[in-house]
Amino acid sequence: MKQYKAPVLSNQQVSERYWHMVVDTTIIDSSIDPGQFFHIKCADKYTPFLRRPLSVYRINKNTVEFLYLVKGKGTTEMTKIVEGETVDLMGPLGKGFVIDPTSKTVLLIARGVGVATLAAVAQESHEKNIHCVAILSARRKDDLLAAEFLEGFGVEVYKVTEEDGTSDVVDVRNMIVNEVFRKYKIDCIYTCGSRRLSQMSQLIGEQFDIPGQIALEEHMGCALGACYACVCDIQEEGVTKSVRVCIDGPVFPLSKVVL
Ligand SMILES: Cc1cc2nc3c(=O)[nH]c(=O)nc-3n(C[C@H](O)[C@H](O)[C@H](O)COP(=O)(O)OP(=O)(O)OC[C@H]3O[C@@H](n4cnc5c(N)ncnc54)[C@H](O)[C@@H]3O)c2cc1C
Known part of the structure; x- marks a missing residue:
C-alpha cells in the first residue's frame, strides 16, 4: 500500500x-x-x-x-x-480500464460524475489515436461541465439531461442505435455512473456483440480488500461470485457484472 x-x-x-x-x-x-x-x-x-x-x-x-x-x-x-x-x-x-490500441472508435456512456472516471479513457484513447464518442447524461445542463474537457480530446459528445427531457434510457438507447451505430462501428463500450444506463449498455453490448467495460462505484471502507464493504456480484460461466470493487475492480467486463 x-x-x-x-x-x-x-x-x-x-x-x-x-x-x-x-x-x-x-x-x-x-x-x-x-x-x-x-x-x-x-x-x-x-x-x-x-x-x-x-x-x-x-x-x-x-x-x-x-x-x-x-x-x-x-x-x-x-x-x-x-x-x-x-x-x-x-x-x-484498483484495476483500471484496458484500452485496446487496435480499437478505431469507442463509446463512452457516463451519467453524472461517472464522467470523472471515463475522462481518462478519452485522454488515453486520444493518445492512441482512437476516436471516442461520448453520451453524457446529467440532471442539469450545469452538470455537463466535462463536455468541453472531452471535446478538447476530439471526443464527439452527445449531451442529454433531465432538464431537457432527453435523458430517458429508452431515448438514449435509440440515440445510440439509430445515430451512433449508423455512423460508426463501435469496438468497445465504457460506462460509469448509472445502473439503468449500465443495464442498457449491457443489453446493447450483447445484442450488437460489442465488448464493454464498467467502472463500479460502491461505498468503500479500507479499499485494500480487507473489509468487504464494497462487494458486488459478477457472473462467470453461469456461476455468480462476489468480488471486491476495490481490488478486483473497480473496472469489470460489462457482460459479467450483475446489475
Ligand atoms: C472507485 C470509485 C471511484 C469514484 N470516483 C469518483 C469521482 O471521480 N468523483 C466523484 O465525485 N465521486 C467518485 N466516487 C464516489 C465518491 O467516492 C462518493 O461520492 C464519496 O465517497 C461520497 O462521500 P461523502 O462523504 O461526500 O458523501 P456521503 O454520501 O455522505 O458519504 C458516504 C456516506 O456513507 C458512509 N460510508 C462511506 N463509505 C462507507 C462504507 N464503506 N460503509 C458504510 N458506510 C460508508 C460515510 O461514512 C458517509 O456517511 C467514486 C467511488 C468509487 C468507489
Missing part, C-alpha cells in the same frame, strides 16, 4: 455541485491508469474517519486531477483544502 502527502496545486469550484482538484504527484513512483482511483483522507482530523475513493480524472506527467461531486461530509471537507496544503492519498489503487 502506498500512501503519500501530495501538494495541492488547486482546488476550485467549477459548477454549483462540482469541484476540481489538481495534485502534484511527482512523489508517486508508480504509473497511474485510467479507471484507477485514490483513497483520499478528506480532512486532517478524525472525522470523517473513512477515506473517500475518487477516480483519476486526468493523468499528466507530474500531476493528477480529480473532478468530484460534493455529496456529503467527506467531499464537503475536501472543498476546504486550499492550494499549498497537502492531501493524504492512498494509491493508485
Whole structure:
C-alpha cells in the first residue's frame, strides 16, 4: 500500500455541485491508469474517519486531477483544502480500464460524475489515436461541465439531461442505435455512473456483440480488500461470485457484472 502527502496545486469550484482538484504527484513512483482511483483522507482530523475513493480524472506527467461531486461530509471537507496544503492519498489503487490500441472508435456512456472516471479513457484513447464518442447524461445542463474537457480530446459528445427531457434510457438507447451505430462501428463500450444506463449498455453490448467495460462505484471502507464493504456480484460461466470493487475492480467486463 502506498500512501503519500501530495501538494495541492488547486482546488476550485467549477459548477454549483462540482469541484476540481489538481495534485502534484511527482512523489508517486508508480504509473497511474485510467479507471484507477485514490483513497483520499478528506480532512486532517478524525472525522470523517473513512477515506473517500475518487477516480483519476486526468493523468499528466507530474500531476493528477480529480473532478468530484460534493455529496456529503467527506467531499464537503475536501472543498476546504486550499492550494499549498497537502492531501493524504492512498494509491493508485484498483484495476483500471484496458484500452485496446487496435480499437478505431469507442463509446463512452457516463451519467453524472461517472464522467470523472471515463475522462481518462478519452485522454488515453486520444493518445492512441482512437476516436471516442461520448453520451453524457446529467440532471442539469450545469452538470455537463466535462463536455468541453472531452471535446478538447476530439471526443464527439452527445449531451442529454433531465432538464431537457432527453435523458430517458429508452431515448438514449435509440440515440445510440439509430445515430451512433449508423455512423460508426463501435469496438468497445465504457460506462460509469448509472445502473439503468449500465443495464442498457449491457443489453446493447450483447445484442450488437460489442465488448464493454464498467467502472463500479460502491461505498468503500479500507479499499485494500480487507473489509468487504464494497462487494458486488459478477457472473462467470453461469456461476455468480462476489468480488471486491476495490481490488478486483473497480473496472469489470460489462457482460459479467450483475446489475
Ligand atoms: C472507485 C470509485 C471511484 C469514484 N470516483 C469518483 C469521482 O471521480 N468523483 C466523484 O465525485 N465521486 C467518485 N466516487 C464516489 C465518491 O467516492 C462518493 O461520492 C464519496 O465517497 C461520497 O462521500 P461523502 O462523504 O461526500 O458523501 P456521503 O454520501 O455522505 O458519504 C458516504 C456516506 O456513507 C458512509 N460510508 C462511506 N463509505 C462507507 C462504507 N464503506 N460503509 C458504510 N458506510 C460508508 C460515510 O461514512 C458517509 O456517511 C467514486 C467511488 C468509487 C468507489
